[in-house]
Amino acid sequence: MEQTRLDKAISALGEHSRRDIRKLAFRGLITVNGKAVKSPEKKIDPVRDEVCVSGRRLNLNPYIYIMLNKPAGIVSATRDPSEKTVVDLTPRGLYRRGIFPAGRLDKDTTGFILLTNDGELAHRMLSPKNHVPKTYIAVLDTPIDQEAVEAFASGMDIGGGEVCKPALLAEEPDWERQPAARVVLREGMYHQIKRMFAKTGREVLALRRIGIGRVWLDPALGPGGCRELTAEELELLVTTE
Ligand code: URA
Numbered sequence: 552m553e554q555t556r557l558d559k560a561i562s563a564l565g566e567h568s569r570r571d572i573r574k575l576a577f578r579g580l581i582t583v584n585g586k587a588v589k590s591p592e593k594k595i596d597p598v599r600d601e602v603c604v605s606g607r608r609l610n611l612n613p614y615i616y617i618m619l620n621k622p623a624g625i626v627s628a629t630r631d632p633s634e635k636t637v638v639d640l641t642p643r644g645l646y647r648r649g650i651f652p653a654g655r656l657d658k659d660t661t662g663f664i665l666l667t668n669d670g671e672l673a674h675r676m677l678s679p680k681n682h683v684p685k686t687y688i689a690v691l692d693t694p695i696d697q698e699a700v701e702a703f704a705s706g707m708d709i710g711g712g713e714v715c716k717p718a719l720l721a722e723e724p725d726w727e728r729q730p731a732a733r734v735v736l737r738e739g740m741y742h743q744i745k746r747m748f749a750k751t752g753r754e755v756l757a758l759r760r761i762g763i764g765r766v767w768l769d770p771a772l773g774p775g776g777c778r779e780l781t782a783e784e785l786e787l788l789v790t791t792e
Pocket residue numbers: 655656657658660741742743744745746758
């Protein structure tokens with residue numbers, strides 16, 4: 552991680568102004584790796600160095616990765632003039648740190664949305680050339696059959712000049728007495744799953760994303776719940792094999 556100024560890294564958390572930081576440093580209340588630092592301009596490594604203010608350790612890693620269980624009725628945007636967004640569901644303060652949804656789910660789709668301020672990771676995760684799989688459960692009006700499995704596997708033409716990459720389709724146990732199926736996509740076209748099922752003559756009654764890469768939506772998160780990714784999950788996020 553690139554070195555950055557101590558006062559810049561601390562003030563980015565939004566809890567202390569640069570003026571406060573100068574005063575705290577002067578009083579010996581800011582430590583870097585256990586040593587009091589009086590100069591707020593000191594360069595630090597925000598990931599590796601242990602920075603404490605008044606004895607409390609700060610997480611200065613400028614990147615945040617949040618797993619959110621998106622409820623239906625919420626839009627996958629950062630801000631919206633009339634609708635509640637996925638960013639509105641996260642703890643206050645994260646908006647100021649520049650988080651945005653890495654990828655979109657339809658307003659009525661539920662499940663795993665990743666929110667981050669790491670543009671590079673979001674790009675890697677979303678780029679079709681990286682093939683990061685996204686796993687969904689679709690509740691359907693009609694059960695799937697072998698013909699639908701083959702159509703998904705062969706790369707479907709869904710109209711509008713869009714042809715899908717091969718996708719995996721498999722049966723899932725019924726959901727509230729409705730047939731259900733698991734779909735794994737490695738790309739994300741507009742309404743892709745709904746359009747793919749429509750091509751096979753089926754309607755998607757509910758859609759839920761349960762996995763991104765090899766990271767699975769935490770079943771402990773209720774609708775609207777969120778938490779930071781663990782270090783292991785972050786590692787797995789862009790692993791495709
Ligand atoms: N496919 C859809 O049709 N909708 C989503 O939200 C995601 C994938």
